[in-house]
Amino acid sequence: MPTKFLPAILWLAIITYLSTQGGISVPEFNLIQMDKVGHATAYCLLVWLLLFGWYRFEPGRATWAVGLLVFLAASGYGILMEFVQFTWFPNRHFEVDDMLANAFGAAIAWMTFDRLKQFFRSLLTEKT
Numbered sequence: 001m002p003t004k005f006l007p008a009i010l011w012l013a014i015i016t017y018l019s020t021q022g023g024i025s026v027p028e029f030n031l032i033q034m035d036k037v038g039h040a041t042a043y044c045l046l047v048w049l050l051l052f053g054w055y056r057f058e059p060g061r062a063t064w065a066v067g068l069l070v071f072l073a074a075s076g077y078g079i080l081m082e083f084v085q086f087t088w089f090p091n092r093h094f095e096v097d098d099m100l101a102n103a104f105g106a107a108i109a110w111m112t113f114d115r116l117k118q119f120f121r122s123l124l125t126e127k128t
Contacts, residue, residue: 004056008049012077015042019081020089039078039098040105047074047109048116055117071110078102 050070054061079099086094 005050005053008046008053011042011046011049015046015077016081018042019085020092033097036097036101039101040108042105043074043078043102044105044109047071047106048113050074051109051113052117067110067113071106074106075099075103078106 047070050073051067054066054070079102081102082094082096082099085092
């Protein structure tokens with residue numbers, strides 16, 4: 001079981017590391033704040049990897065409720081990391097916008113996981 005979730009666990013460790021480092025610079029881009037895109041992407045990938053691990057662990061039980069639970073857990077972790085940054089890391093800042101970007105990315109993964117799973121399954125069955 002743990003090996004099925006290894007990519008998600010490693011990605012969670014990367015998110016935790018990056019969340020606790022001093023100001024990481026991102027390129028300036030005025031149309032969309034790249035920082036928020038980075039947050040959304042990180043949490044989108046986290047949720048996708050968790051759902052993929054769950055699907056590999058229990059294929060028949062990868063339900064909507066599991067997706068909701070994973071979404072809530074990832075969003076909650078994003079909120080927790082903002083409090084951790086504010087409390088223990090002087091070069092980091094508490095931003096509600098970051099929390100929203102984290103939740104947005106998590107929601108995108110949750111909403112698209114089933115469709116992407118079906119797409120990849122169809123690609124694999126076409127080749128055989």
